[in-house]
Each structure stands twice: as C-alpha cells, then as structure tokens.
Amino acid sequence: MLEITNLVKRYGHDxxxxxxxxxxxxxxxxxxxxxxxxxxxxTMLRCINRLVEPTSGSIKLNxxxxxxxxxxxxxxxxxxxxxVFQGFNLLDRLTVMENVLAGRLGYVNLYQAISRRYPQADIxxxxxxxxxxxxxxxxxxxxxxxxxxxxxxxxxxxxxxxxPEVLLADEPTASLDPRTSEQIMILLQSLASELSLPxxxxxHNVAQAKTYTERIVGLRHGKMIFDGVxxxxxxxxxxxxxxxxxxxxxxxxxxxxxxxSHDSA
Amino acid sequence: MVDHAxxxxxxxWQRYDRKQRLIRYAVLFATxxxxxxxxxxxDIFWPWVWDAxxxxxxxxxxxxxxxxxxxxxxxxxxIETVHIATLATFLTIFLALPVAYIAAQNTTPNRACLxxxxxxxxxSRSVNTIIWALLFVAIFGPGVLAGILAIVFRSxxxxxxxxxxxxxxxxxxxxEAMEATGASKAKVVAYAIVPQVMPAFFxxxxxxxxxxxxxxxxxxxxxxxxxxxxxxGAIDTFAWPTVATxxxxxxxxxxxxxxITSLLRSKVL
Numbered sequence: 001m002l003e004i005t006n007l008v009k010r011y012g013h014d015x016x017x018x019x020x021x022x023x024x025x026x027x028x029x030x031x032x033x034x035x036x037x038x039x040x041x042x043t044m045l046r047c048i049n050r051l052v053e054p055t056s057g058s059i060k061l062n063x064x065x066x067x068x069x070x071x072x073x074x075x076x077x078x079x080x081x082x083x084v085f086q087g088f089n090l091l092d093r094l095t096v097m098e099n100v101l102a103g104r105l106g107y108v109n110l111y112q113a114i115s116r117r118y119p120q121a122d123i124x125x126x127x128x129x130x131x132x133x134x135x136x137x138x139x140x141x142x143x144x145x146x147x148x149x150x151x152x153x154x155x156x157x158x159x160x161x162x163x164p165e166v167l168l169a170d171e172p173t174a175s176l177d178p179r180t181s182e183q184i185m186i187l188l189q190s191l192a193s194e195l196s197l198p199x200x201x202x203x204h205n206v207a208q209a210k211t212y213t214e215r216i217v218g219l220r221h222g223k224m225i226f227d228g229v230x231x232x233x234x235x236x237x238x239x240x241x242x243x244x245x246x247x248x249x250x251x252x253x254x255x256x257x258x259x260x261s262h263d264s265a
Numbered sequence: 266m267v268d269h270a271x272x273x274x275x276x277x278w279q280r281y282d283r284k285q286r287l288i289r290y291a292v293l294f295a296t297x298x299x300x301x302x303x304x305x306x307x308d309i310f311w312p313w314v315w316d317a318x319x320x321x322x323x324x325x326x327x328x329x330x331x332x333x334x335x336x337x338x339x340x341x342x343x344i345e346t347v348h349i350a351t352l353a354t355f356l357t358i359f360l361a362l363p364v365a366y367i368a369a370q371n372t373t374p375n376r377a378c379l380x381x382x383x384x385x386x387x388x389s390r391s392v393n394t395i396i397w398a399l400l401f402v403a404i405f406g407p408g409v410l411a412g413i414l415a416i417v418f419r420s421x422x423x424x425x426x427x428x429x430x431x432x433x434x435x436x437x438x439x440x441e442a443m444e445a446t447g448a449s450k451a452k453v454v455a456y457a458i459v460p461q462v463m464p465a466f467f468x469x470x471x472x473x474x475x476x477x478x479x480x481x482x483x484x485x486x487x488x489x490x491x492x493x494x495x496x497x498g499a500i501d502t503f504a505w506p507t508v509a510t511x512x513x514x515x516x517x518x519x520x521x522x523x524x525i526t527s528l529l530r531s532k533v534l
Contacts (some may be wrong), residue, residue, distance in 0.1 A: 049445050078447035089442035093460040102456050106447025113452045155442075162446055 001026045002048070002166050002198060007057035009043050009222075016055070017043045019222040025166070028196040030189055032209035035219035036242055041202040044219070045168045048200075049081040050074060062165055079106035082159030084188075086171040088151045090158075092144040096135060099143050099154050100126045103161025122161070129157045133187060149180035156187065160195070167192070169201040173208065181205070185212040206238065324505065331513060332506030339495060339507075339514050346491035346518070349409060349484065350477035353416035354470060361421045365428035372432055372458065386429070389422030394480045398489040407488035415489055416477050424473055431465035432458060467533045471526050478522045482515050492518075 002025040009018040017040045025031050033041050046052035048059055050066065059066045061080065069077050082103075090099050104122045105113055112118060130136040133153040138146060143154060152172060159167055169188060173181030185201075189212045192199045203209050209216055210230040218226030218233075218241040226237045281289065367373050368382025398415035405411045439457040448456065485493020492515060499507040 051441055051445060075447040075449060078445060081445070083442070083445040085438065085442060087438050089438040091439050091443075091456055091460055093463065094456070098456075102443060102448075103446055105443060105449075105452045105456065110449070110451050110455075113448075114455050158442075158446070 001060075001062055002200075003058075003060040004044075004048070005058040005060075007044065007047060007059065008055045009040070009047055009052065010055045017222050018047070018054075020057070021219075021222070021224055023217065023224070023227075025198045025200060028192050028198060029215055030192045030199045030201065030213040031215045031217060032201045032203050032213040033217045033219060034203060034206055034209055034241060039219040039241075040222040041219055042170055045083075045170050045200060045202055048166075048168060049078050049083055051083075075106055079162050080165040082162045082164030082167045084152070084155050084159050084167065084169040084172045086174045088148075088155045088175070090143040090151055090154055092142070094143060095140050096130075096143055096146070096154055097126060097139040100130060100157050100161055103158040106162065126157070126161060129160050132191075133157055147180075148176050149183060152176060152180075152184050153187070156184070156191070160191065164197065167197050167199045169199065171202050171204065174204060182208065189213070206233075209233075327503075327505040328509035330506065331509035332504070333510065335495075335507055336510065339492070339511055342485075342492040342495045343514055343518050345409065346481045346493075347478060347522075349412045349416065349481040349491050350474060353413045353420060353481070354474045354477050356413070356417050357420040357424055357473070358470060360417065361424035362428060364421060364425040365432060366454075368425060368429040369432035371435070371437070372454070382425075382429070386422045386425045389418055389420075390426065391422075392419070394419040395483065395487060398484050398487045402488050407490075409490035412481060412484040412489035412491055415484060416480060419480070420473050420477060423476075424469055427469045428462065428466060431462045431469075435461040464533075468530065471529050471533070475522055475526045479519055482518070 002023070004021055004023040007018050007021040007023075008016055010016040017038075021040075021044060023044075033044070035041050043052055047054040048061075048066065050069070054067055057067065061077070064077065066077055091102060094102075098116065101116070101118050101122060104118060108118060108122070127136055127139075130139065133156060135146075135150055135153050135157070138150065138154075143151065146154065152175075155172070167188070172188065173184050176184060185208050188199055188201065191197065201209075201213060210233060214229065216226065216228060216230055216233050217224060218237060220241050225240050226233065228237075364382050364385050366382075367378040368386055370379070373379040373382065394415050397418045398411060401411035401414045401418075402408075405414070435458055439461070440453055443453040443457040481491045481493075482496075483493050485491045485495065486497050488494065492511060496508065496511045496515075499505075499511060
C-alpha cells in the first residue's frame, strides 16, 4: 500500500508545485493521474522514488517511510519502486537483455553488474517477462534498433525486473502512436492484476485514463481536485482540471487576437 | 508615381554609420601598428634571409642522395618512437579518465574536486611536450622513460578535457532510470554513462595516439629517446644524407600512423 500524506514540493523560493497532497493507493489498483502540464503530476511521481526531493510530508510504502531515507537505505527502497518513463530512458547502446537486467542493479554486486554475470534466476525471470510482453526474440538486439512500442515494453520489463511493490509510469504512452499507446495501457492494466501490483500512471489522454484505469486522480496547481471512479469523471471534472488553463497563458502574451486565432487554426 | 520614384532615389543606405566606420579604421590602424612594431623589434638579419635560396639548394645538394647506411638503426629508433607513443597513450588512459570524471560538471563529487580536476587539465595542457620532456630528462636522466612521461603529462590534459566534455554532453535520462532502479553510483556510471561516452573515448584515444607518434619524433632533440636522438646526432655531425633518410623515415611513419588511425576509426566507430 502506498500512502502519501500532506506532500509539499517547492523548487527554490517559487510557489509550491505540490501543495499538501494526500493519496492512498491499495492492493493492485491502477490509478491514473490527470492534469494539465505543470499541475505537478511528474513531480509527485518522482517524489515517491525520490528522484525529486520532497520539501515536506510523508510517503509510506507498505508502512516504510521513504522521505527521510539516505544512501544505501534509499537505494534499497528504490528497488521496490519500478518506474516507466515517457522517453523510455533505455540504455540505447546496450542490448535489450542488458537493459532488462539493469532492473536488477539494486540486487547484484558491482562485479556481477560490470561483467554481466547475473544470477540464473534473474536471467530466467527476464526471459519470462520478455516473453510475456512479446520481446524475447529481441534479447540480443541493441535497444535503439527497436520501435517505440517495443522500447516501452523493454522499459516496462526493466521496471518489473525489480520485483517492485509499486509501479510508477510517467506518461508512458505520450511518445507513442495511438494504437501502440493503447497496447501499452492494456499491458500495464493486465500486469497490475497478474502481479497484484498497484500502478500509478500519469497520463494526458483522458479517454485512455477512463478506459484502462479504475480510479482517476485529478491534479491542478499542485492540489488534488478530483478523486473517483471513471464513471464519475464527467464534463464538470474535466473543466475543473483543464478548464481555463489556457486563458491565463494567453493573457500574459501580447499576441494580437487575430494572430492567435490564426495560430490555433 | 513620379513622386514615388523620386523618393526611392533619395533614400540613402550605408552598411556602417560614421561611428562604426571610425572604429573600424582605428582597429585596422592598431593592427598594422602592432605588426610594424613586431617586425621592427625582432631584429631579423636580412642578408641571411636573401641568402636563403642559396642555402636551401646547398643543403639539398648535401642531403641528396639520402644515405641508406644506418637504416637498421633508424628503423629501430622509429619502432622505439612508436613504443613511446603507444605506452604513453595507454598509461594516460588510466590517469586521464579519473580526472575527466571529477572535471565534468555532472559527475564531479563536489566543487573542490571540480576545480582540482580543471587545475590538472589546464596545467597539463599549458606546458608543451618538449618542456615536460626537459623537466623529466632533468629528473630521470636522458632516455625513453623521460619521453614517455613527457607525453603522458601532456596527453592527460588532452584526453581528460575531451572526455570531460563527452561526459557533460550525455543524455541524463538513462542516468535517472538507473538511479530509479536502486543502483549505486558506480553501477549508474557503468551502465548509463560509460556506454554513452564509449564512441567518444575511442575517437579521442586514437586521435591522441596519432598526435603522440608525431610528438615523440621530436622528443629525442632534448634527449628523451626515439628517432629524434639519431636526428640530433646526424645534424650535429653534419651527416646530411643520414638526416635526409631520417626525415623521409619520419614522414613515412606519420603516413603509416595516419593510415592505421583512419582504419581503426572506421572499424571502431
């Protein structure tokens, strides 16, 4: 169970990006987090595995506090948090298998990591997971030879290799074409139930959020303004989360009105 | 219509305004003054300059034909020259990579290390190989060891600076992904940074090996081993045909080095 309490994140002396966020995710539920760019979705996800340092608040994973961990303790905690990235963040010049096994870096020692002598159980697990998502035949191909959808599958398998207790996905489908992004969403949804793993997905595509996740959390200006099942996510909720977002942006630019309408056309 | 044409004709366009033109003339004048000052001050003995064509043909006559005597000695010295370059480049790798690591903004452990790294790079590069060689000949005596160390100390700055820049230019996203798996710093370096700088590493080392071969040909002039020792000896004894052979041998060596490095580059990269 992931439990976030009163999470605040402020960069420097600017206005806080996250303003006291509370969120509980239990069991194997798939939660999508929606919100306009700059609403704090990415920051929230990165606070959980501490790629971003929270300013204050508490984040507990299965009862363990994550916010104050340092050094080896932090790395041990990160092993249990898988992450999937918008840009896949693969090691392009390494093979698919090396990328997948990199998910075990928190478990193996430095010699094993550098000499690529991973335990047989890890290699077995890698093949099983790669077969599950249909990329096992690419094991010895370089990661940058794969297509976008295949690359994101490598990213997902790498995260699952960590044997995570929670999976974070930061806009996992934003760099993919519509069809491939649907496939990745289906994959995340079914893996969550197969591995009984809670999954948090930052997503821009509201239709996909409603179709493939069982709970939607809406963020705006660092505050949670919607939390409910997709059926309750109606036009009002959509307006509350995205509505009027463009207006203040337009107000600060001095582009004449006719040019602006030209731009949007 | 006529008015309009009139207006067009009256319009004046100038690339530079008065002030800009004045500045440009001033800069031009100052440059000419500096050149004039330099030529007047360096005290060239002009008769020797006018005599140069005579000297060239005289020297050419004395050099031609190149002497094949002592060719074995020359080839042995050439091989020694290549050994100096190879050993020095190899040694440099181990010394320069840690320096590159601490001199790169994104991997340096702290500010002190960053400045230490930069200090090492700058001091290595600001002293010429020949000056390093003079120092090491004074310390270790004449010979190959002084030559190797001289080249190592100059190469640290070159390889270290370029590798540091390669490290600074990496894509940060894989680093973030490796940190997210719970990997330690060393593993993040091995998986996310090393593969990204590998192509740059090979290109830089091959290039430096090429440069080091050329530099090691002159080390002998200050007694630090290699072909230069024989060259200096031949010049001192006015053995001009041998000098000619040595110069040709150096050109051939550099051409072979050039061929090998371009072959390596096309194979590795």
